[in-house]
Amino acid sequence: MVFTRVFRKAAGCSSLLGVATSRSLVRPPLLRRKYTYRSGALKPMPEITPFGLVGVICTVIPGLLIGATISKNMANFLEENDLFVPSDDDDDDD
Numbered sequence: 873m874v875f876t877r878v879f880r881k882a883a884g885c886s887s888l889l890g891v892a893t894s895r896s897l898v899r900p901p902l903l904r905r906k907y908t909y910r911s912g913a914l915k916p917m918p919e920i921t922p923f924g925l926v927g928v929i930c931t932v933i934p935g936l937l938i939g940a941t942i943s944k945n946m947a948n949f950l951e952e953n954d955l956f957v958p959s960d961d962d963d964d965d966d
Contacts (some may be wrong), residue, residue, distance in 0.1 A: 908914055921927065950956040 903952075906915075947956075
């Protein structure tokens with residue numbers, strides 16, 4: 873916190889003229905502190921998920937399999953009810 877005050881004072885002073893510039897009309901954006909509180913104390917470590925990659929794999933694989941099954945069943949339903957029948961003219965194996 874002490875360093876931010878020093879840097880703010882240094883930023884408000886022009887290096888060429890040595891005169892403080894007026895920044896009352898433009899406010900700097902609020903700094904988002906990720907690692908420290910305003911008092912300067914460090915925040916506690918975040919909880920770490922022990923099975924990160926395995927969890928991603930266990931989520932993606934079933935999602936792909938369920939999506940493939942649903943699309944296969946929908947394609948069979950559309951073909952049985954003659955709503956969409958692929959034409960045989962598309963094969964250009966000449």
